[in-house]
Each structure stands twice: as structure tokens, then as C-alpha cells.
Amino acid sequence: MTTATVETPNQTKPAKQKVILCEGNEAAALGVALARPDMVAVYPITPQSSLVEHVAKLIADGRMDADIVDAEGEHSVLSVLQGAALAGARTYTATCGPGLAFMFEPYFRTSGMRLPIVMSIVTRDGITPQSVWGGHQDAMTVREVGWVQVYCETVQEVLDTTIMAFKIAEHHDVMLPVNVCLDGNYLSYGTSRVELPDQAEVDAFMGVKDVNWHVALDPLRPMAVDPLTGGSGGKGPSTFVRYRKGQCRGMQNSLRVIEEVHEEWAQRFGRRFAPLVEEYRLDGADYAIMTLGSMTGAAKDAIDEAREAGKRVGLIKIKTFSPFPVEALLKAMNKIQALGVVDRSVGFRWNCGPMYQEMMGALYRLGRHVPSMSFIGGLAGADITVGHFHRVIEATEKLVTNPAPAEPVWLNERD
């Protein structure tokens, strides 16, 4: 298992916090409880199941005041929440893998209706080949349909980000659904020390709930929700365009809001997480590796060792994957000459990792050529070890002087 290092708190303000030991799925459930949703809808699927079991138990024990709907499938899970959100509820669910695939029809629509639903994706590789283990293939497959998607590195970050996700989603400049992605197996079942925020302080952080001011199904404010638009000309297409443009604007606004919310979180609770992109030992680096999610812990250890060995390497971690934080990435990319990108999923169309593919787009905007290559590892539950990252570092180092290979490097193929 990768080491899940708890960030050293950059304590700016003391807060009343209980320290507990729990797995990532329980941490997510505790974060949900602290955010006080009105409704959760659940359907079990590995490796998400213990998360919704924890939520159900919190409600059963009276530690969480929410209505829980045990729906007959993920498609209805998200549909129940859409209805509840349109009636003014704060809403939450979690899923992964085939469940997310089954949910896709309402999933696509959630962003278009601008419903601030929060959903954890306890990431799982895509089937087939049959597998029930972790991987980012599920979340990556749905990265292009208007949900904000953030990836957590540690169990503590899972808890804190789950709470922050509600505030980001419900921000009036955003009004979009948010996925909090936590790596199946590594974060879902990884147990670590967690600081539990105080409920009253979370309440103060969250502020007043106001989720259906913009669209509602309410007899006191009768309106037709989602009437037909589009067509070949006239008012129809322009109406559609304005809705779509609004979604894109909300996505872009979320970059600023994610930063603001993380800053407020740091101020109130003393834990500071890089909101969009984390630069790790990048100053003085000639080249860097790029990571996503829980693999980053092992990668940082490898960077530390490489630095001690005199290699001029740093690390760029993406937290906010959707919308793609292009400006923050360009700022980091300006510091280096070569890049190796490690994905935990594949992009079938480009024969590389999806994050690498996205980076290629961002690098074009940099205005200078940065040699880069794609590494694919950690599929279907495989561990990406410090040793793997040393191989990544070595291969990336060669890019500074040698031509980049056309093929991706597949980690875990023979080890």
C-alpha cells in the first residue's frame, strides 16, 4: 500500500478537533454528516459500499439528520437526489465503476440543470476485463460532462474536501455538481489518523443553505423546469447556447471558488490543501513528474530520495481535474524543461493516460516545447510503489536530452 501521509497542518488558527482513526470511506461519511445534507440516496457497490454503510449507520444512530433512500439502482439514486435538490434539499451520494456507468443518463443531466449535488466516486477501474479494484477509469470516463471533479491524496483530505465540496457546489457563481474522488482500496480502506472538525465550526463555515434559488419545482414558485429548447433557428438554439455557455462559465468560476473555499478552510480549521495544483519541490527542478490522487504519497517519497541523490526533479499534483486548471498548471510548467505524467487509467483514443492527454492541450498554450511522456500504472488495484516512481523519474530525466518515446510506459505489466 502507498503511504498515506497526513499533511503537516499549517496551523493558522486553533480549532476544536477530535482526533480519530478511520478509513477513507468512513472519513467521507463523517464529512457528509458534518455538512448536514437533507437527503442521501444509496446503492452499494465495491469499493464504495462501506461508505454508504457508514452513512446509514450515522443516520440510524441519530448522529446525522437526513432522509436516506435505499434506491433500486444508481440511476434512481441520482434521480431521487435531482428531485430533492429541485425541492430545495442539500443532497449527497457515492458510487463508482459500473454504478457510475449505469448512472450516466441522469449524471449527464445534473450539470445542465445546475444542481449542486455532491457525489463521492470511490474510484474503480472499468470493466471488462473484470475487476473490482481501484483505478481512475470510471471518473476519467465521465470527465467531460460538466461535473467539478477533485481528487484527494489522503484520508484527512477526503474528509475535509467532502465538506468543502458542498460549499463549492452551492456557491451561486458555480451551482454545479461536484465529485470528490477517492482512490478505491488505497483511500477507501486505508486507515489513518484524522482530525474531526467541530460541528458548530463546520456549520459556521457552511453558512445558509440555498440550493434551489435558481431552479425549483415548488408550487409556491411554479415554473416549467427544462422545457424543450434547440432547433434549427430562432429562439430555440440561442436559448440552448445560453444554457450551455452558463454551464461553462460556472465551471470556470469554480476554479476561483475552489481556491477561496480552500483558503477559508485553512483559516478556520488550520489545514491547508493545494486547491487546484500542488507544486512539490519544484523550485530548482529541471523536470517534474505529475500525479493524481493517493499515488502522490509514494511519489513524494521518491522525489525526496531523488533530490537527496542530487537529481533536479520536482512533482506537480493535480487536485482539481475538472475543470482542468490550465493557468495554475502553466505557472508550474514554466519552471521545468520536461514532464512525466503518471495516470491510473487509460485513454483509448490517444494511446496514453487521460491526464497526459489533457496536459498536452495545456502545454500547447505554454508557447514552448516541453518534452513529455505518459506512464500508466496502478490499474485494477495495482500498487504504484516508490520503486515505480524512481523508474518514472529516471525515464523523465532522459527527456531533457533525448527524444520522447511515442508509446506510453506501462507500469505493473511485469512487476
Place this chain on the structure above:
Amino acid sequence: MGRSYNTIAFDAAKCDGCGDCMTACATAKTGSEDQTRSRIQIVGSADDGFELALCRQCGDPKCVTVCPAAALTKSTESGVIEWDAAKCVDCLLCTIGCAYASIALDAGTGHVAKCDTCDGAPACVPACPHDALTYITTARIYNEVGDWEDLFAPGLAGCQGCNTELLMRHTLRRVGPDTVLATPPGCVPGMGSVGFNGTTGTKIPVFHPLLTNTAAMLAGIKRQYKRVGREVNALAIAGDGGASDVGFQSLSGAAERNEQILFMVVDNEGYMNTGMQRSSCTPYGAWTSTTPIGKGSDGMPAQGKTQDAKNLPLIMVNHRCEYVATASTAYMEDLYDKLDKAIEASKVGFAYLHVYSPCTTGWRFPTDQNIEVARKAVETNFVMLWEYTPGAGLQFTRPVDDPLPVTEYLKAMGRFRHLSPDQISHIQGKVVENLAFVKQMVHQARA
């Protein structure tokens, strides 16, 4: 609004032929207890029961038409056919004109006599010891519902002759404005209920769910209002395709969880809005655009749908919903009774109303025949009208004792024009089988 009038209704099942009503009428009108002078006559019927000979105060009275002296007129005020002694020439033509033997010679006066409803307080009604007579307002729906607010826009873009508009207006009048309406893709939003480009056809909150998730979305809405202590009806008006096929999972799930929803299916037996394709509710043998007629291959001609329809309402009964009923727009009073019950049931749990709704366009019949086709479906037992509650089980609400042959229904529509004798006999056989199946459930409920 127009006018409708009161009338004296007779329930033959309650009458034991005692004659108290006739005595009361004779006393009130002649001062004698001579029952032959009563204007209400109870007579023996062919099945050893009793029939009623009493003026119906017809809307198109034949007695008035045949009267050469204009002595009989229908009052626009009360609706009563009034007789004017000063004008009557005692020709008795009216007694021949009346089909109900309800105007007759009164030997005591030498003139005809008929019921005048005792100026709105008929003496016969309270005299009946068995409540077989009631004084009721006719056209109850017209009178009661007509004054309620129509919650749909004046114009809707349905096909000519479609009765779904009728259904939508009646249903929304009844459920009222404290309702959230879901109209999944199909004819109902196709008619403009959710609207196009900023205009809407509905005066209450309305939305397009997906074709697949109507019941789930409504469940979320209803639960949230319940959570905050507000009473809001959650109503779906959905097509049969979205309910029985791709949306069945969410429907079944919501029913199993007993969500407090009223789910109405408008069953036009196919995907009519999108081009008349086959659904699992399409009956055997029917032409649709995906079960077309053709010469086929290997001597096996294509002759419409090759499977029988899924019986969705019976499947819903097996969810043990709070209320399940079938209804038809040819039987609006029955539909209204069921709507009332379904609304009440949906305050407790899942209520399901399955309304058979002929499609002029997709079933291929003249646009003025919609109600007739709906009626024929019931009169042949092709469609059965029943209701279910967990307490009372399954009960027929409009049993058809002497059904017409199913060909009377089939021949009314172009979609069955191609049927072979074998196919017709298959359909007739299924009608008999389905009736037997439902009767068995009714008997079980009674046992």
C-alpha cells in the same frame, strides 16, 4: 358554465318492490293511496327483479317532440318536462312517444300525468325504505369540476381527436395547484405541457424527467417536502412505454419503497409521440412502425406484434401498492372515483392509475371515434376496469356481464385491419384468459 339538472336515480339491486314510493307519489299528487295513479311505477323485470317507469326528464324528450299542442315543454330552469293542462288536447301521443312508459293517462283526472319532481323535493325518494331511490345531480363531473381552475393552457398541441388533453385537464383540475407534475418524454410533454423555448402549457410546477427516472425524481421531490412539513402532491402523467419498458425499474423501485406518489400511465399501447413504435404494452397482432406488415420470408408474413401485451397494472398490484386501478376515458365517472381514491392513497403510499387511452393517429381510426373506441375496448373485455387496495383486494368497478365479441373492438381500428382469423381467435382467447385470470383474483379477494 352551462346547466345540468337533478334527477331521480334508481338502484334496482336495492328495490324489493314494496311499492311505498308509489303510495307516497299518489298521496302527494292525488290525495289518494291508489298506486295506479302514482307517477312513479315499479314493475317486475325479466330477471325477477324490478324496473322503474319514471320520467327521465330527457335532454331530447320525445314526448315534447310528438305533442301537437305544445303542452309539454322542457324547462331550461329546472330541466323538468312541464305539462300545461290548458294546452293539452288529451290525444295521448306523448304516451306513445315516451320510451320509458313514464307519461300515462291518469284515470282519476282523464289527462296524462308525469313526474314533476315535486318542485325539487320528490315525495317518492324519502318514502323508499331501502334507499333504492336517490335525488341526484346529473353530470356531477361537469358541475363540480367545471368550475375548478383549468391548470393547463388554453391550447395544447395534441393530435386531432386525442383524449389525452381531456385526461390532463380533468386530472389537474382534480389534484389542484399544490402539485408538482412530472411528464416524461412522450405525448404529454409533446403536447406542450412543459413547453418550448420559454413558454409553458402548465400553470403548476412541471418538468421533463428522463424517460427512465420519473418515479425516482418524484420520490425525491415528495420526500423533501415531507421533510420540511409541506403537503405537496407528486404526480406523474407518463406514457406506457416509459413506464412498462425503460422506466420500469424506477417505477417498480418507487412502488416497493411505497413512495407517496400518484403515478398515472396514459396507455396508448406504444411509443406514439415518437412515431408509433411498439412497446411492451402494444397488444398482440397490432401494427406499429416497428412491427409492420410485410410479406416476410420463407412464407412467414409479418403480421404485426407477435407477443401479447405486458399487463402493467396487474404487475403493480403485485407490488401491493396503496391503490392500483385501471380506467378509461369512456367512463369518466369511474375514472373520477378512482382519481379521488388514488389521490388519497398517494398521501399514504404509492398509487398507480392505468388509463387506457386510444390513439387516433397510431391506432388508425377516425378522429371523432376516440371515446367510442375506448368504450368498445371495455364492452368487449379487451380492457377491464377494476381497482385494488391492500384491504379489499381486486374488485371490478364496471363489470361487463355480456361482452361483445372482440371483433367489435378490433374492426374499429386500422392497426388490426390485417389480422388473420387465427390471429383474431388468438386475441379472443387471450381476452377470455385474461378475464378468467382477473376474476380469479377478484374471487380470492372475496374469499
